Amino acid sequence: MDIQTNLRNVLAELPEGVRLVAVSKFHPAEAIEEAYRAGQRIFGESKEQELSEKYNVLPKDIEWHFIGHLQTNKVKYIAPYITLIEAVDSYKLLTEINKQAGKHNRTIPCLLEIHVAQEESKYGFTPDDCREMLEAGEWKELHNIRIAGVMGMATNTDDEAQIEREFRTLKALFDEWKQAFFADEPAFKEISMGMSHDYRIAIRAGSTLVRVGSKIFGERNYVK
Numbered sequence: 001m002d003i004q005t006n007l008r009n010v011l012a013e014l015p016e017g018v019r020l021v022a023v024s025k026f027h028p029a030e031a032i033e034e035a036y037r038a039g040q041r042i043f044g045e046s047k048e049q050e051l052s053e054k055y056n057v058l059p060k061d062i063e064w065h066f067i068g069h070l071q072t073n074k075v076k077y078i079a080p081y082i083t084l085i086e087a088v089d090s091y092k093l094l095t096e097i098n099k100q101a102g103k104h105n106r107t108i109p110c111l112l113e114i115h116v117a118q119e120e121s122k123y124g125f126t127p128d129d130c131r132e133m134l135e136a137g138e139w140k141e142l143h144n145i146r147i148a149g150v151m152g153m154a155t156n157t158d159d160e161a162q163i164e165r166e167f168r169t170l171k172a173l174f175d176e177w178k179q180a181f182f183a184d185e186p187a188f189k190e191i192s193m194g195m196s197h198d199y200r201i202a203i204r205a206g207s208t209l210v211r212v213g214s215k216i217f218g219e220r221n222y223v224k
Contacts, residue, residue, distance in 0.1 A: 004038040006216045021065050023213030029054050031217050044211050048074040069123050072096040080104050086151045086192050087113040089123045091133050101144035111151040116166045118155045134181045149190030150174050163198050167205035
């Protein structure tokens with residue numbers, strides 16, 4: 001498994017305006033170091049404890065994206081250094097991120113996770129719930145977070161037409177909310193969608209961040 005070659009192959013497919021989040025969860029720090037030596041700086045993790053362990057031993061110019069379901073009681077541990085929290089799935093979580101960011105005099109960028117897949121197991125706001133939250137406007141008083149866009153996952157299926165429909169639904173929601181709520185906010189610009197098996201479809205649908213792991217690092221070792 002040549003991580004650097006795999007990384008270069010994925011990067012070669014990304015058009016201008018699309019950035020790679022190398023999903024390093026369940027892979028050792030040594031694997032991240034190999035990708036880092038090839039120039040990769042954005043890495044995605046989904047477990048607070050694993051992320052904190054890696055943060056402590058790896059270079060400090062890495063941009064860490066939290067891409068998993070984040071419990072409110074874990075926010076305080078990543079608030080000092082996290083670059084982007086990609087999977088904000090409730091207003092409660094948004095307020096907790098704001099609170100913990102304030103303790104460190106930081107403004108933490110966040111993506112709103114939207115449930116567009118046909119799978120109940122996936123997290124995220126429903127489109128209607130998210131629209132309702134944005135319309136209510138209370139989030140505007142949270143001065144230590146910055147809503148930077150949306151994130152979503154497609155259904156785990158071989159039906160590429162369905163995957164593309166779901167990604168295009170997310171892109172349409174981004175466009176709607178950009179115009180309605182963030183027209184004067186250049187920071188609201190990210191659409192994080194697409195993983196190792198469907199990132200090419202996501203790029204066609206308008207993704208700006210793709211989250212690719214196994215295609216770079218190989219299959220994960222879930223035994224910790």
